Amino acid sequence: MSQGQLFVQVILNGIMSGMILMLVVLGLTLVFGILHIVNFAHGEIYMLGAYVFWLLFGKNIISIPGPPVIHYILALIVTMIIIAAFGVLIERLFFKSFRGNLLPSMIISLGIILILQAGALIVFGIQERSVKSVFSGTLNLGGTYLSAERVAVIMAGVTLFVAVYLFIQRTFTGRAMKAVAQDADAAALQGINIDRICSLGMAIGCALAAAAGALLAPIFTINPYIGGEPLLLGFAAIIVGGLGSIPGSIVGSLLIGLVQSFGSTFLDSEAAMIIVFGLLVVMLVLKPTGLWGHEH
């Protein structure tokens, strides 16, 4: 591998990590933007998504005729629907009373982390689970490599992102979500049902986290604790990109992915994490609202 190929490979690795992180970050951003709560349990929603996908696709509990890729896509959609419904449930049960109230919502989400991790341990057991991929092979781009399954994940991630973006920008409900995010009281005076919009925001946020978990299940492995790292990196990306900003979350995710990739390759993985969180501290000191954020 030449120096040029190495450089391109490191950039590709970083973009892949960033795109994967973007799905987690997008869900977190939506939930924060609309409900004004910081959901630390978002990583556990990601974990649940991976387990549900493992049941639906890996364990094949729903038999679907046709090629595996159809089964894979259907399992992904069903996983997102199930976890979206679960998101609505926890929003109604736990977060509704604390909307816009950061501290209690953080404490609630810490409790949900404990419940979901312990629940996953009891229900799914303690062993690592893995899902076989339907995409095999590697793309060789002039000496740099991309696995087909990672390319598929990136394509799925981009598709989901575009769908959510168009939904928010082009539909009445999406614009209502933006209105609630900007000023919930003013939105309510315009006849927008705040409860409905908040539940929808939570549903979409959780569905995106579930999609990330499901898409990554064949690439990595699943255990009840997999939610920790994406959440930590996700928050770093959000703070760098700007809390509540969708373009900021994309830039933040890609930046974190690239920093990690360059740091891990040219230094080591520990140094990469130090650089990531160093960047976070610098951003908090110099521009606390992040690259695209605004004061709340």
Add this chain to the structure above:
Amino acid sequence: MKKNWTLVTFLFLSLFLGQGVLIKGITFAAAKEIKFACIYPFSGPAASWGINDYRAYMIGSEIINEAGGFTVQGQKYFWKIVSYDSKFTPEGTVAGVEWAINTEKVNFLSTMGGGQTLAVIPKTEPAKILNISVANPTPNLPPSKSPLTFFGAAQISDTTWIPLIQWVKKKHGLKTMAVLQPDYVVGKVAASTTVEAAKRAGVDLVAQEMVSLTASDFYPTLTKILTKNPDMIMTGINSSRSASLILKQARELGYKGIVFLPWGPSVKDVLEIAGPQAEGVYANGLIYWDTPWLQEVKKRYSAKWDINEADIGVIGFAGTLRALTEAIVKADSFDTTKVAAKFQDEKWDAYAPKDSGWWGAKKVGIKRLAFNSTVQIFKFEGGKAKLLDRLTVTVDE
């Protein structure tokens, strides 16, 4: 006020439900039972080791109990295995040992991991607890200062890896190799022993990288390693899960050289995680059921769990409990100092085709270091691990 009560009730419930889930051992209805505590990781990256070693003690206790238990000073005893999830952290292991000593009142237990064992020695030794630690002794973990701690790790990297590297060199003309080690205390010791093993085998170690225990994405580290064009990538003492992910991702990055998984990976993990990328990979420390005792262990394992989940720990530790029981019977006492004196001379069926036992008399004055007298080289072909060769290991006594 209502919100506050909701919050308090919720917190109480979540803490109650979320507290570390204890995996309770089997209970034999008997008047006199003696407990053995497995303080192992049942969650996290080393969980498959912890689960299998725990299952091994369960099977060992079943065999002993079904045969009528054992007698000490005229009284019959049965084993009861209790367990605690250490999460493979020193603090989790200390909490587990404190629970085992204070709540379960055990005299005998087993912990996993070098750093973890180092952390519990100040608890176990003063309390006269015999610990069959699943760890290798390290410079930070001197056996001479912990007379009741036995080091029962399945493999000793500095003794087993030299013939293993030499074997690959002879077969494939190996000149350069790279290794990924887990970034914790024993991984660092393994890294230094790997340097020595490569040097003694006459192979150039072109890269050795430390990776997080919980890492899943090895692309950046592997990209760095691939710039050195090694003939072979070894996954070091990484867990079964990590080693399988490293294998898969190395192949995805276009690596066509030799991949060796030397640290007892589970066949199931390798096949499920790496899938077709597992084809042609070498491994050491896989299970090989080749004695009547091990066949019995296999039969019992299969009756309860998926046999493909079994790793080398299963055949290592079912027999260790039998050996400990024999030592207790010979000592005719539960006094751990007396038991340790007998235990060091016990032999049992384990990793080697013949007896496993303890060594270290020359090195530390007492035989408390388990050893493996053979390296078994397996190759993954057609979705199965096939035994290719057995190599003799020379230990320093």
